[in-house]
Amino acid sequence: MxxxxxxxxxxxxxxxxxxxxxxxxxxxxxxxxxxxxxxxxxxxxxxxxxxxxxxxxxxxxxxxxxxxxxxxxxxxxxxxxxxxxxxxxxxxxxxxxxxxxxxxxxxxxxxxxxxxxxxxxxxxxxxxxxxGQSSNDTFPTATHVAATEAAVQDLIPGLEVLQKSLAAKADEWHEVVKSGRTHLMDATPVTLGQEFSGYARQIELGIQRVQGTVERLGELAIGGTAVGTGINTPAEFGGKVTEELKKLTGVDALSEAANHFEAQANRDALVEFSGAMRSVAVSFYKIANDIRLMGSGPLAGFGEIHLPDLQPGSSIMPGKVNPVLCETATQVSAQIIGNDAAIAFGGTQGQFELNVFIPMMARNVLESSRLLANTARQFATKLVDGIEPDVERMRGLAESSPSIVTPLNSAIGYENAAKVAKHAIKEGITIRQAVIDLGFVDGEKLTEEELDKRLDVLSMANTDRN
The missing domain is CATH 1.10.275.10 (Fumarase/aspartase (N-terminal domain))
Incomplete structure (x- = not known):
């Protein structure tokens, strides 16, 4: 200079x-x-x-x-x-x-x-x-004020937007039948609504996990000064500052630390909050990946749902559209999981009266909260709300799946049902036709009427129970 x-x-x-x-x-x-x-x-x-x-x-x-x-x-x-x-x-x-x-x-x-x-x-x-302050109580306090404010005023509302969006689709698609899948292989039928009800419940539980951390996250170290003893500050200082912060932020969850030595030596509440966000990120990854797979195609993929076209997907392949928000959500999930690993290690670094990894922990916690809240809102409003199911394709895949032989176990036995499934696959015919071809419709154990009843894919999904 x-x-x-x-x-x-x-x-x-x-x-x-x-x-x-x-x-x-x-x-x-x-x-x-x-x-x-x-x-x-x-x-x-x-x-x-x-x-x-x-x-x-x-x-x-x-x-x-x-x-x-x-x-x-x-x-x-x-x-x-x-x-x-x-x-x-x-x-x-x-x-x-x-x-x-x-x-x-x-x-x-x-x-x-x-x-x-x-x-x-x-x-x-x-x-x-x-x-009346020390960096040792002010910086942790500011960190917890910021994190609590983020949780209450941004993250939880953002996750609620996503949960409501998923729940609405669960209701809308309650009887849209599709093939279930386990191990990425055909399984007995479910409905698209049932799958989305599972997603909605995952996010609902995630919200509860985040909410469960707020009381401890909101405990503030202010008033402890250098090492938690409160040297050079009046005894009532911490409590009064906390009340003032509640007025300034509108966050009632803020409180003076129950123990100032704990509040300065440890950042356990940040670790807990980050862990809750990591759990939501794990759920979010699964949801986004399922939706991406269901929407894959348009011809060589699953093609069960149509995702909103948000932007051109390729600089060389004209007309290609990619599941960009699914990819955003999965990347964000990975970042949050990585942030959590650093936060967890940072939580171990409290020697005697002070944790000395606070800036890194604070940045990671606040970044995770911001990323998760923003992505949840975008994923709900720009993706989930605009999904359109291909009802006929999903039903067709469900009806052609060999797994729908499962309800025949009690009529013809497990081994015979397996023969039916293998015959259907080998000959490229329906399960119904395979049962008839192999002579299992004998008018006694199994009639054609009973066969049709057992092979109704919607009834297999037990929508009356879920």
Whole structure:
């Protein structure tokens, strides 16, 4: 940087050159220079949560008489600008930084101090903005605020859109019969509605799993300061800040940590939340892959359903259309499963009083939540809602499947039924014709009327039970 491009800031280690127009100061600049690692910073949700937290802390310090009103109000105004996303470009530090998030906490403090100064109020990043706080309780708190807000206000509603879409199709296609499949081989008939009811239930259970983590995810470390003892802060600080955060976010699930030592030394709730998302991702992969297979074709695949045409599928093959949202969902599922592996390992890295993998864990958790919520909505509205079944083809495949011989077991025996299936396949005829050809319609054990009744593919699906 030339002299015209930088200004001199200082911290306890000395002078630092900082870009002249930057709102950050010395400690942030040191971190920028120390960690040119991935080119990826904090998630926007976390920056928002840091802003909300600083506003809440300033309000409580003002209410407790620890911070004069002018400074507090200036901090609150600046912090809310950050929470509103107005200064996201002022958070340049890489996610792979000090494992406590100290660099990003100081980044927040410095930006707030610079905004306040520009508005005519001098505040100190440590003494005023960070009053009653430590990076060791603020960064975990911001992480859990962001994750809880994401779960309650974005992820769960997004999954509910998908669940309702799948459930609606289950009702619509309740009597659309098709061949069941196990091991990717023909099995006894089901209905398309039954399959989609299974998908809807998978997502319903996934929502329940995510909801089950929210209470613990919402426990906040604020008030524990450096090691959980609450040194340098009033005893009531954590509880009051938590109440202020509930007002600012509208998330009632937030609460002061039941034990501040647990809340700072461990990130078990993040691991649990990520695990719930991983379970949903596993379900989502299965659903998307089934739908992709059913829609494969148009001539050489299953061809049981028609997926909406969303975009041209090939730069060389005219007219080709691909199952792009199925592929999106399966890729997202893989990313979430990978994120979870890193989060689980990160959860092991809590030596004594502090976990030191928090920035990576936070980014992965928030990315997983965002990816899953966005994909669920798109998959529901742009794919599931527009699926059209090929009713005749599905019924034809079901009726020609050798597995429909199964209801004949009790009439002619398992071994004879197997002979029927093999004969039908060998001769290229229907199961009904094979039964007649092999002489099993004798008028006693099995009549033609009874044969037709047993070979009705819709009745095999037991739709009255499901």
């Amino acid at each position: 030339t002299e015209q491009q930088y200004r001199i800031e200082h911290d306890t280690m000395g002078e630092v050159k900082v870009p002249v127009d930057a709102l950050w100061r010395a400690q942030t600049q040191r971190a920028v220079e120390n960690f040119p690692i991935s080119g990826r910073g904090l998630e926007d949700q976390q920056i928002r949560a840091l802003g909300l937290l600083k506003a809440a802390c300033a309000q409580v310090n003002k209410d407790l008489g620890k911070l004069d009103a002018e400074k507090a109000d200036a901090i609150i105004a600046a912090a809310k600008e950050i929470a509103d996303g107005k200064h996201n470009d002022q958070f340049p530090i890489d996610v792979f930084q000090t494992g406590s998030g100290t660099s990003s906490n100081m980044n927040t403090n410095e930006v707030i101090a610079s905004i306040a100064k520009a508005n005519g109020v001098e505040v100190h990043p440590n003494d005023d903005v960070n009053m």
